[in-house]
Amino acid sequence: MSSNSEKVSRPRSLLIIALLYFITGAMLLSYFIITLLSYFTQSSYLPFHLALISALNMFSSYSIIRARRWTIYVVTLTSLVGIIFGLITLAAISSPFSPDVISILILLGLGAYVPFLLISLILVALNRSKFSK
Numbered sequence: 808m809s810s811n812s813e814k815v816s817r818p819r820s821l822l823i824i825a826l827l828y829f830i831t832g833a834m835l836l837s838y839f840i841i842t843l844l845s846y847f848t849q850s851s852y853l854p855f856h857l858a859l860i861s862a863l864n865m866f867s868s869y870s871i872i873r874a875r876r877w878t879i880y881v882v883t884l885t886s887l888v889g890i891i892f893g894l895i896t897l898a899a900i901s902s903p904f905s906p907d908v909i910s911i912l913i914l915l916g917l918g919a920y921v922p923f924l925l926i927s928l929i930l931v932a933l934n935r936s937k938f939s940k
Contacts, residue, residue, distance in 0.1 A: 817874055817937055824927045825871035828885075831920065832864030860889055871931065878938045879931055886928040893921040 839857040863885040870878040897917050900910055931938075 818934055820930055821871055821934055821937070824930055825868045827923060828864045828868035828871065828927070831923075832861045832868065835861035835864065856892055860885075860892060863888060874938050876938055879935050882928055882931045886924040889924045890921055893917050893924070897921070 835857045839854060839861060842854055842857070863881075867878075867882050867885040870881040897914065900913055900917075
């Protein structure tokens, strides 16, 4: 290492948020792939929005790890898009609610995902001075 390199200290909470963004993106991507595979056999709908949100989550994770100036914009975009799709999905599932396991798991997942997006947006906004270059 050169003597000019300096260690950037990031709060542990931001690294946990970055890990959670990556895990969420991987989960959404795997659900999209499973739906894509079942699309060819059952001719149901194909949720392209999951691929978009998955890519945004993974890019947000990368931007938090890299700690660049544009991180706040990426996390804001990801949070707003995720919150909108999450709330629309919650409304669509809860109106004709049937107490089956899949509906309950989706409600629990989205019930955790939407607050996670809000909390991560607040944490990144509070720590925006840590993002430079």
